[in-house]
Amino acid sequence: MEKGASTSASRSVVSTSTATFKEELLCPICYEPFQEAVTLCCGHNFCKGCVIRSWEHRQHVCPVCKETSSFDDLRVNHTLNNLVEMILNEEKKRKDQASTLCPLHHEEAKLFCLEDKELTCFGCQGSKQHEGHKMRPVQEAAEDFRAKLKNMETSLRGKVKDFGAVHRCYESISKHNQVEARRLEEQIRRQFEKLHEFLRGEEEALLAQLQEEAQRKRGLIEAKMKQLAEESQTLLSEVHQLQEDLKEDDYTFLMTHKNRKRRIACTAEEPEAVRSGMLLDVARYLGSLQYNVWKKMLDIITVVPFSFDPNSAAGWLLVSEDLASVTNGGYKPLVENPERFTSAPCILGSCGFSTGFHTWEVDLGGITNWRVGVARPCSGTHWTFHHDARSGFWYIYRLPGKDGEMCRASNMAHSEAALGNLRRIRVELDCDEGELSFYDTDGKTHIYTFHEKFGGTVFPYFYVGNTGAGTLPETLRICPLRVRIHEDLPI
Secondary structure (H helix, E strand, O other): OHHHHHHHHHHHHHHHHHHHHHHOOEOOOOOOEOOOEEEOOOOOEEEHHHHHHHOOOOOOEOOOOOOEOOHHHOEEOHHHHHHHHHHHHHHHHHHHHHHOEOOOOOOEOOEEEOOOOEEEOHHHHHOOOOOOOOEEEHHHHHHHHHHHHHHHHHHHHHHHHHHHHHHHHHHHHHHHHHHHHHHHHHHHHHHHHOOOHHHHHHHHHHHHHHHHHHHHHHHHHHHHHHHHHHHHHHHHHHHHHHHHHHOOOHHHHHHOHHHHHHHHHHHOOOOOOOOOOOOOOHHHHHOOHHHHHOHHHOOOOOEOOOOEEHHHOOOOEEEOOOOOEEEEOOOOOOOOOOOOOOOOOEEEEOOOEOOOEEEEEEEOOOOOOEEEEEEOOOOOOOOOOOOOHHHOEEEEEEOOHHHHOEEEEOOOOEEEEEOOOOOEEEEEEEOOOOEEEEEEOOOOEEEEEEEOOOOOOEEEEEEEOOOOOOOOOOEEEEOOEOOOOOOOOEO
């Protein structure tokens, strides 16, 4: 008993001595282990940074005994610094050794529980806490999880590339909008010059709207580009963190694996696709501009029921400045955006219809390979490759050559009307009745009628085929309206 008591007392003394010894290694100012310990002339020790900060706006005296001192009196205490470093290293080793013990039995962990994702010992195999759980040797489990982590790293790097591709797309749209804004401003000014001084107020108002939209969309794009750059940097940071994690010892690596997976799940998201509507709304400013400004200039105004939407025009098509005619001039690459057709030389009208009765006429201008009708856009996605009635396209069309003698429809039907030298088509859309009818304007004959539930807003749809090698391209034109106090049928 005396021997046991003596041993216990000895341990208590050692523990007390150790605690006192550690207290002596704490800076009297910050109460943390010394960092760059320095000794003043009075013999007291401090962190160099602490004593300098304490002297910034005070007298240069010892913070403990108040004896006058100066910066020249600061002497680096190498012995104390080495002692602090040695004690901290021993503490770290002691904690590392404790972290490799099984939390249940406090024995050396040799296994890893795949269900609970934690280190275990051999005694845990028979415990209720891990009953029926699959166990793996630590080294084998670490190798397996490291392999999976490398796959995650590869996946993250791939997503970084995806974010970069979307970022470049936004960057391209931003540059396009800057050029387009300048071009639009020039066109708007030319048209407003025709309206003379009393319409200058309307001109400046419209220009202000353009500048506001250009600035707003530029702000949206720049914010999105900044967000993409930040998310890309976050992914790269996660990649670098994973690289550091791979260097950890097996125990530390496995202990943090559960939290690591959660962290990766929070960052490994797909980049958001380019939003529609990022391009400047050209039709809003140029479509029937003079008429929309006011009716006092009726004798010089040309009004169409809607304009072409150049943001939807495929790379083959050239849209006129007044947005009323379009020509197939051969393919040229354009800025990528969700609204644009990419598989065929197609274009939409700028105005959509969901209710009421609407009519317009189209001058084919000698084109022998065309489509005229309506289409229902798919919100937020690119256009489908197949343009037929099942995909939301209702139109009549003509093929070049002998196949163009009869009119065809997108629902595979054939019209009884012979097209002949058809040059002008009148389209009548009754959204409420679900009817879309086509007429030969010059011949005053019916061509074909769709009876459909269009299922939403539809836009005028056009396909302008090429005219073949060696011939000048023909122009498809939206026929202007006869403008009076009230709009009448197309002229």
